[in-house]
Amino acid sequence: MSDSTDAPESPLFDAFWKLVAQEGWHRLTLSALAAEAGMTLAELREHVPHKGALPLRFMKAVDAAVLRNVPSTPMGSARDRLFDVLMSRIDALQPHRAGVIRMGKEMRTDPALALMLAPQLAASMSWMLEAAGIDAGGIRGMLRVQGLCGVWIATLRAWEQDEGADLGSTMAGLDRALDRAERVAHTLRLDSKEAEPAHGAG
Numbered sequence: 001m002s003d004s005t006d007a008p009e010s011p012l013f014d015a016f017w018k019l020v021a022q023e024g025w026h027r028l029t030l031s032a033l034a035a036e037a038g039m040t041l042a043e044l045r046e047h048v049p050h051k052g053a054l055p056l057r058f059m060k061a062v063d064a065a066v067l068r069n070v071p072s073t074p075m076g077s078a079r080d081r082l083f084d085v086l087m088s089r090i091d092a093l094q095p096h097r098a099g100v101i102r103m104g105k106e107m108r109t110d111p112a113l114a115l116m117l118a119p120q121l122a123a124s125m126s127w128m129l130e131a132a133g134i135d136a137g138g139i140r141g142m143l144r145v146q147g148l149c150g151v152w153i154a155t156l157r158a159w160e161q162d163e164g165a166d167l168g169s170t171m172a173g174l175d176r177a178l179d180r181a182e183r184v185a186h187t188l189r190l191d192s193k194e195a196e197p198a199h200g201a202g
Contacts, residue, residue, distance in 0.1 A: 008061045008092045012037050012047060016054050017099030025106050025113065055103065056120045062092045063127050074133030079178055081132035086152060086174055089128065090159055090167065101160050125149050147184060151177040 007013075015037035019028050030051055034044040048054055066088045074081050093100050107114045125148040129136040136145055151174070158173020 006057075006061050006064065008058065008065050009095055010061075012039075012044075013058055013061065013096065016058070017096035019099075021098035021102050025103050025110075052116055055117060059117070059120045059124050062089060063124050065092045067127060067131055070131045078132065078134055079182065082128070082134070082148070082151075082178060083171075083174060085128050085132045086155055087167075087171065089152075090155065090170060093159075097159075104156060104160065121149055121152070122146075125152060128152075144185070147181045151181050154180075 012033075015033055016028075019032055019036055023032075028051065030044060031041065033054075034041050037044070039047075048057060066085060069088060070085070076084075103113075107117070122145055125145050126136040126141070129141070129144055129148060134144065135141055154177035155170065155174045158177075159167070159170040162169035162173075
């Protein structure tokens, strides 16, 4: 499998999100996607086993793009590290903004689509916690993952409304979501060890 298909801005994902923006998730067909991506159906089948695998694979590609840019030694507060990681994720989505936003809107009225993506969302947020130097293991880690899922969804809602090139409204929305998450984490005593990066600062 070509490494180029695993990048968020690969021709396959470019074609996928273009069609989602134009037609919506439910009207997207694999035949149309293959044609848009310049593939045969047989070639497309080599990359994805079914239609539902496309957004899941894209989420994993975004994870990898963010993780490739994580410093070996996390610096700053836990909040600052999470802010940087999640904004890196937004940066990876930005080229596909129209399609991602349209699918997000469809998810709000399609519980089956939301349920299909939920496990990968949790997995992605677990990796984002680790990227920020925060332990995502154990019961506390599970609760942190749930909390970060909420932060991420709130950030996406802010991004959806943000027409500015500097993403100022998105960053403000992320700040507010992290504020709420910090209050909950403090109440549940989930933040007791987050002052120090999980990887150690040396």
